[in-house]
Amino acid sequence: MDLDHLVNTIGEWLRGSGPESDIVMSSRIRLARNLAQFPFLSRADDATRGEIATVLKKGVTQLSKGLGAPLNYLNVDDLEGLDRQFLVERQLISRELSDSHGSRGVGFSDQERVSLMVNEEDHLRIQVLRSGFDLDSCWEEISHIDDLLQEQMNFAFNEEWGYLTACPTNVGTGIRVSVMLHLPALVLTKEIQKVFQALQKISLAVRGLYGEGSQAMGDFYQISNQVTLGKSEDQLLKNLKDVVPNIIAYERKVRNAMIKENRRSLHDQVSRAYGILKTAQTISSEETMHLLSSVRMGVNVGLIDDLQIPAVNELFLQTQPAHLQKLRKATLESAERNVSRAAYLRQKLAGHGGVSEN
């Protein structure tokens, strides 16, 4: 499969549709599963990894028929570094899978809502990603996929400990339920620290844009369950469904207060961010994310009226290093990327009249 045709599209999760999508970028659920007849990957040599990949690749092909939707399968070990990075930026594979070694792969649907990683930390990691705050649909879809797979294969399972995973932190349900939130106002007012502390107390984890160990770029935070054993999937989903609306309400409250009390200074910050993005001649990925975050909030609170959220979401993705190089069809060094990124932003934002005057 040729990845190049994906360059000009965005995954469904970036469409900016779905409930609360002004603040909730996406909802995601993943399940960790292992084939019962193979050792976990820490004890699997190259030959065994190859066998596991063969069984699961066949499983993905079968699943594709069961779902009535095509799944594209890629051998990740055959891909160039740039293509692997490209898939990481699209959230189709994890950094861990990209940086790992030996036989491994990924199957994903055309809308990029479903992805199945083969030979990551566990034999299989199933993921469903949707735009907005929509955990129930994610669960319904992923549980159906899990059922279809279990018609053709046996996953390691034990009555007492549930689905058995390579790391005991995932054992039981093997589920990670997460929601990606855009929280610029809470970051700006440093209220975000209070949110972190409150979440930690109820054992929810906070991570950056690309998961474990990644920085919170562009004011995006991923909130997910830490516990996987001893609670049902429904309970774990409910935990997030109960907590996230409070964070959304908090972010909205702070945004409204800023509009009310500091409208001019907020308008100034948003306008400057927009202005730099439209005119810069060289710009780093970090600065782009930072400024796009202000612009995204500006659109949501009505301070920018000639730009739509899906267009902003697309810029977040297309200005990332691998996407930029795929768009330009060239390998670019960091300094060249910064020039190219600025040109791309100028071109994309040209024709947008500017900041509203109200």
Add this chain to the structure above:
Amino acid sequence: MKCYRCSKHATLHITEIIKSVPHELHLCEDCAQQYLKNPDSQSEEGAFKPSGTSGDKPLDELDKLLCPTCGMSFREFRNQGRLGCAHCYLAFQEELYPLLENIHGETRHCGKTPKRAPIASQKQTDLIRLRNELKQAVAAESYEQAARLRDQIQTVEAELQAEASQAT
């Protein structure tokens, strides 16, 4: 490797000698700083030990604790934070309980179960064991034994396939 304390990546690896017994700690930067500020009170709470019981055992005893199916030692697990196979959960049961309790606050699964009963789980365990023996035979260049093991693996796989097609 993950930090023993939280789920972040462990960057600091500390071996502490308490009463001439070495204790290994793998921590992320934040937890390490917290630990270095006040090691005593933390270790008394047991917060930095992955397990209440095994943390007190000397390391050579952890070396002897082996999973009979895949050959992983409990010490290897402690070092890399990943188990070797599904059977390790049974083999290290006693050591894992306090760890699971610590991570999840619970030790019993409550959630989705496979729709059909797992068939022939003994055969699946056999396969993992045979693959481990094959790996060792190849490493030791015992090719005759390796060939025998390959045949055995194929036989068990064929039996499993036959049972699976009967079950559906």
